Amino acid sequence: MxxxxxxxxxxxxxxxxxxxxxxxxxxxxxxxxxxxxxxxxxxxxxxxxxxxxxxxxxxxxxxxxxxxxxxxxxxxxxxxxxxxxxxxxxGIIDAHVHTTASPTIRRQFLEAGVTAVCDAGSPLRDLPRFEQDRLDDMPVARGLSAGPIMTAPGGLPDAVLRQNLNYEVGTPDEAREGVLDLVDRGVDFLKVYLHPRHRQTAYPMLVGETLAALVNAAHERGVVVRTHTTELEVLERALDANVDVIDHVPKPPLGRVTLASMLASSEDPLADLREHVLAPEYEVLLPRLIENGVVLVPTLGADLARFRGGSPDEAPFMAVISEGILEIVRRFHTKGGAIARGTDYNADSGGPPGMPLIEMKRLLEAGLTTAEVLQAGTQRAAYVCGQGAELGTxxxxxxxxxxxxxxxxxxxxxxxxxxxxxxxxxxxxxxxxxx
Ligand SMILES: [Zn+2]
CATH class of the missing domain: 2.30.40.10 (Urease, subunit C, domain 1)
Known part of the structure; x- marks a missing residue:
């Protein structure tokens, strides 16, 4: 060369x-x-x-x-x-973080080699803080941000979290106006919350024409739309709406109540659980994701951590779920799907800011080569954060x-x-x- x-x-x-x-x-x-x-x-x-x-x-x-x-x-x-x-x-990019408006946190990221973080949901009032690119005259990691999370009136996440994270739109017109408002305020990409319920309670969600209008308005402005999609049952809606990025690994219902009732009558509970986690819907939906060019940000470290450990009784079940999530990502990657790496870092619940080595190792476990893991945290991460033309290579x-x-x-x-x-x-x- x-x-x-x-x-x-x-x-x-x-x-x-x-x-x-x-x-x-x-x-x-x-x-x-x-x-x-x-x-x-x-x-x-x-x-x-x-x-x-x-x-x-x-x-x-x-x-x-x-x-x-x-x-x-x-x-x-x-x-x-x-x-x-x-x-x-x-510079390494963490494509999915929270609570990074603070330049102090972003200085720590920068010293660890993470030159940009993509905040996937913060209160509207924090948006100007992401512009702050120095701390005591020292550079800090770039703060790329979705601003608040677009969702239906009364929807998650604020319906439960109550942290002023929602940006609520109820009609196609409101969705279009909302997109323009957020883009004019300087967001780098848009985040939509597609989450149907918390525990057993259902909440309103953006669907149909309103979601389609949101995505179309964003695409007219050249802005990437990402959806929080942890539940397999909403993945098809995200695909139908033509979103660009899926955050987290969409999964079949794995709540305690669901699992308990499913396993109560089973003769081979581990085999049944494995079959439940690797649901037949993936056979259709994973190829559709890939055909549509949708990038997956699996946040594996955070997802798997939830299903590892537990009491000794639960441990074998949690291990099956954990391996199942990894297998879904493995299949997506094997079929040619594009992956960007994000950790779901959160200052309130995670460790110190730093190089996301744990997430990188999880992706290696899922079958990516080291070069692909690096691309997932550079070129691909830049794309999902709306910076593909400027950063990441x-x-x-x-x-x-x-x-x-x-x-x-x-x-x-x-x-x-x-x-x-x-x-x-x-x-x-x-x-x-x-x-
Ligand atoms: Zn998140």
């Missing part, structure tokens, strides 16, 4: 670089005011082969070149990060969110826990003191 797309680069970025800079790059010379990360293995986030001795050239906020290091001449005055023995990747023209980690994450995913340097928006945001 030689200098990647240098010819294209000079044309496409002529306005950004000015002719002199474009000429320099075409000759393999790095402009003097660039920031360079050189001699590391470069993984660009698209699942293409790594470059073993690569270079990423950054100027201003953007990447201007990616290629093999020996194709470029770097003069001594150019600011350079030597990444020998290390791996250079797009190391390619000329993209915003320069780049991390350097010690070792090779393709061989050992734990390398992502050893972050040596973080560049956000073209600025060195964090680096280990010894480097």
């Amino acid at each position: 030689s200098v990647r797309e240098t010819g294209f680069l000079c044309v496409a970025l002529a306005g950004l670089l000015g002719p002199a800079c474009g000429d320099l790059l075409a000759q393999g010379r790095v402009p003097p005011d660039a920031l360079v990360i050189a001699h590391g293995q470069v993984i660009d986030g698209t699942c293409s082969d790594p470059i073993s001795d690569g270079i990423v050239v950054i100027r201003g906020q953007r990447i201007i070149a990616v290629g093999e290091a020996d194709a470029f001449e770097i003069s001594p005055e150019v600011e350079t990060i030597d990444a020998t023995g290390m791996t250079v990747l797009p 190391l390619e000329p023209g993209m915003l320069a969110d780049v991390i350097v980690v010690d070792g090779d994450p393709i061989e050992d995913i734990e390398a992502l826990g050893r972050v040596v340097a973080v560049v956000k928006n073209g600025e060195i945001a964090f680096s280990q003191p010894e480097r």
Whole structure:
């Protein structure tokens, strides 16, 4: 592989670089005011082969070149990060988090190599806080946000949670106006709550024409629509409405009451439970998801945690459910479905903000290759957060969110826990003191 797309680069970025800079790059010379990360293995986030001795050239906020290091001449005055023995990747994106309006939390994410988080539901009043991109003059992870969650009047999640998360629309007109309102307020994507009941109580849900009007209005503005869909029974509605992304793994009813009544009369309860979890509906719905180009954000770590552990009596049943959820994701992936990685991080109930290694390992368990896991947390994550044209890959023209980690994450995913340097928006945001 030689200098990647240098010819294209000079044309496409002529306005950004000015002719002199474009000429320099075409000759393999790095402009003097660039920031360079050189001699590391470069993984660009698209699942293409790594470059073993690569270079990423950054100027201003953007990447201007990616290629093999020996194709470029770097003069001594150019600011350079030597990444020998290390791996250079797009900044990791957590595509599904909550409670990240606080720049303090986002600084912690950034230091761990997570350069952007996508908040999948926050009160409307918090929306301006996501714009805050510094803390005490230090950069913080980008706060991408859905703002509040679109739902039916009186619907979940606020019908139970009561945290001012709902943005309620009751008619197709209200849905269209609501989309325009949220987009004008600067949300990065839209989140819709499709959840039929809590425990045994049913709640109103966005369906039919209202949901379709919402999705159409969003698509007219080029905005991605994601649905919280944990229940298999509503997946078809989401598909019919043409949503872009499904968050969580849609499952058959797994509540205690449901399971108890189902298993009470069973002679082989574990086998019956396995059959219940891997419902026949998936045979039709998984291919439909893939045909429609719907991306799945399985939030496996959070989902599986709910079904692991329990009392010794329950443990075998919980293990069957947990393996069943993993199997659904495995089938989706095997058939060619696209996955983006999100954790469902929540400051109120989870651990500290950081590199989502647990979620990555769950996806490896579900059969993704390491390269696919990395793509799920970079290129695909950027897409589901409404930033596919700007973030998530190391390619000329993209915003320069780049991390350097010690070792090779393709061989050992734990390398992502050893972050040596973080560049956000073209600025060195964090680096280990010894480097
Ligand atoms: Zn969530």
